Amino acid sequence: MATDIVRIFDTTLRDGEQSPGASMNTGEKLEIARQLVRLGVDVIEAGFPVSSPGDFESVRAIGLEVGDAVVVCALSRAVENDIRVAADALSTSKRPRIHTGIGVSPSHLRDKLRIDEATAVERAVAAVKLARSLVGDVEFYAEDAGRADPAFLYRMIEAAIAAGATVVNIPDTTGYTYPEEFGALIAGLHGNVAGIEGVTVSVHCHNDLGMATANALAGVKAGARQVECTINGIGERAGNTALEEVVMALRQRSAYFGCDTRIDAHNITRLSRLVSKITGIPVQPNKAIVGANAFAHSSGIHQDGVLKERSTYEIIDPAEVGVGGSSIVLSARSGRHALKHRLGELNIVPSDAEFDQVYQQFLALADKKKEVFDEDLEALVSDSERAAEEVYHLQQVHVTCGDPGIPTATVELITSAGEHVIDASYGDGPVDAVCNAINRIVGVPVEMIEFTVQSVTKGLDALGEVAFRVRSEDGRVFTGRGAHSDIIVASAKAYINALNRMLVSVKPSVSEE
Numbered sequence: 128m129a130t131d132i133v134r135i136f137d138t139t140l141r142d143g144e145q146s147p148g149a150s151m152n153t154g155e156k157l158e159i160a161r162q163l164v165r166l167g168v169d170v171i172e173a174g175f176p177v178s179s180p181g182d183f184e185s186v187r188a189i190g191l192e193v194g195d196a197v198v199v200c201a202l203s204r205a206v207e208n209d210i211r212v213a214a215d216a217l218s219t220s221k222r223p224r225i226h227t228g229i230g231v232s233p234s235h236l237r238d239k240l241r242i243d244e245a246t247a248v249e250r251a252v253a254a255v256k257l258a259r260s261l262v263g264d265v266e267f268y269a270e271d272a273g274r275a276d277p278a279f280l281y282r283m284i285e286a287a288i289a290a291g292a293t294v295v296n297i298p299d300t301t302g303y304t305y306p307e308e309f310g311a312l313i314a315g316l317h318g319n320v321a322g323i324e325g326v327t328v329s330v331h332c333h334n335d336l337g338m339a340t341a342n343a344l345a346g347v348k349a350g351a352r353q354v355e356c357t358i359n360g361i362g363e364r365a366g367n368t369a370l371e372e373v374v375m376a377l378r379q380r381s382a383y384f385g386c387d388t389r390i391d392a393h394n395i396t397r398l399s400r401l402v403s404k405i406t407g408i409p410v411q412p413n414k415a416i417v418g419a420n421a422f423a424h425s426s427g428i429h430q431d432g433v434l435k436e437r438s439t440y441e442i443i444d445p446a447e448v449g450v451g452g453s454s455i456v457l458s459a460r461s462g463r464h465a466l467k468h469r470l471g472e473l474n475i476v477p478s479d480a481e482f483d484q485v486y487q488q489f490l491a492l493a494d495k496k497k498e499v500f501d502e503d504l505e506a507l508v509s510d511s512e513r514a515a516e517e518v519y520h521l522q523q524v525h526v527t528c529g530d531p532g533i534p535t536a537t538v539e540l541i542t543s544a545g546e547h548v549i550d551a552s553y554g555d556g557p558v559d560a561v562c563n564a565i566n567r568i569v570g571v572p573v574e575m576i577e578f579t580v581q582s583v584t585k586g587l588d589a590l591g592e593v594a595f596r597v598r599s600e601d602g603r604v605f606t607g608r609g610a611h612s613d614i615i616v617a618s619a620k621a622y623i624n625a626l627n628r629m630l631v632s633v634k635p636s637v638s639e640e
């Protein structure tokens with residue numbers, strides 16, 4: 128089957144900017160526009176010039192910036208001044224398009240515009256004619272077409288085409304329709320609208336019922352050859368059709384649709400992150416294509432499958448959309464295969480007996496933590512390789528600190544021989560004071576190379592996890608960990624843990640660098 132091209136009309140900078148809190152300045156819009164050109168979109172809807180001086184300026188600036196690489200489109204209502212201002216803003220563009228239109232549903236005609244159908248058609252025709260007198264490319268939108276009487280919609284579209292529209296946009300403005308209905312509405316253009324063969328049919332679907340992508344694709348299946356969409360699906364209310372979803376659906380299932388786009392999908396993830404950063408709208412982790420979990424595998428069964436052959440649970444190669452690769456999330460649901468694989472990636476190759484022990488410890492840890500990270504595995508392997516021997520055990524720690532004041536710590540350790548040893552010291556801060564007091568007891572020179580604190584749980588009473596990395600005199604590195612709701616106690620435990628590892632170590636082991 129021949130592959131038709133579906134044009135991608137990106138409206139991130141217009142409909143996307145209508146997302147609450149997403150407003151962007153001209154510089155930010157330009158940055159996104161450059162990346163949209165790189166992505167290969169066919170049309171950039173750059174703004175609604177009459178709505179604000181900022182939008183006017185953005186349309187002008189984008190027209191200058193992109194040259195003839197893409198069509199630059201400006202929105203207007205079917206109002207003379209809107210159209211003239213749009214044309215003015217587009218004067219910098221080499222390929223300008225005015226996007227004008229009017230409501231066509233009973234709700235819009237009766238409650239918003241307060242006009243009858245005949246008046247709406249008259250205004251639409253006048254708007255398209257005026258726009259066509261100013262630019263060669265005019266797209267007509269029939270707002271709220273999803274809730275319109277199809278017979279009236281078709282009459283309106285026929286009038287717009289006769290008036291000079293080059294593209295006709297059928298928006299499901301309120302996200303009301305279902306794919307079969309929307310597809311039928313688009314299919315019905317053929318046979319009911321004179322002149323439809325000579326124009327491009329565009330679809331513009333909102334996501335109020337979560338149907339935006341499905342409806343847009345139903346439109347394509349029914350003959351639409353332009354899809355209006357936004358990066359990450361941002362847009363008015365529940366948003367718009369997500370560009371990345373449409374592009375990857377058409378690519379993945381091009382045989383089914385008989386269509387593809389000109390998009391270079393490798394840039395999708397980068398652009399998704401850029402738009403999220405600029406608008407401040409985070410991408411939900413389970414978002415198709417660009418969510419953080421889109422290529423992450425959590426269940427043991429899936430992990431086993433993916434490790435044997437990626438396509439068992441992935442229909443898209445992450446590299447195709449610019450993601451480094453699939454990820455295996457180690458958690459309580461992970462199996463032996465995933466654990467062995469990750470250990471291998473860390474160059475940790477335990478014997479079978481050691482692996483059994485590590486696996487049991489991994490399961491115990493995974494029951495306590497949401498996700499098991501590489502450092503956890505290094506610590507686990509190190510634990511299992513050496514007897515969990517404690518040369519020193521923390522019995523108690525007490526600090527005084529403040530401003531003014533000298534941070535001072537007193538620690539009591541118990542040796543493996545059962546001896547209680549107490550000492551005290553001061554330092555630059557309470558943790559430094561604790562380490563100095565411990566050093567006075569242990570008496571082995573070490574170099575501190577890293578100290579990290581992170582909360583394991585949420586809230587002010589969060590469990591804090593501290594990691595210490597220390598270097599012994601012979602240059603080996605040891606990691607120690609400690610967790611406690613008091614961060615000073617966690618630090619003392621972590622430091623002693625690192626020292627214990629160093630003290631029992633007789634040969635380089637997998638946790639040592």
Ligand code: KIV
Pocket residue numbers: 142202268269270271296298299300301331333
């Ligand atoms: O949702 C809509 O109907 C629109 C039009 C202005 C195209 O955004």
Ligand code: ZN
Pocket residue numbers: 142298300331333363
């Ligand atoms: Zn819209």
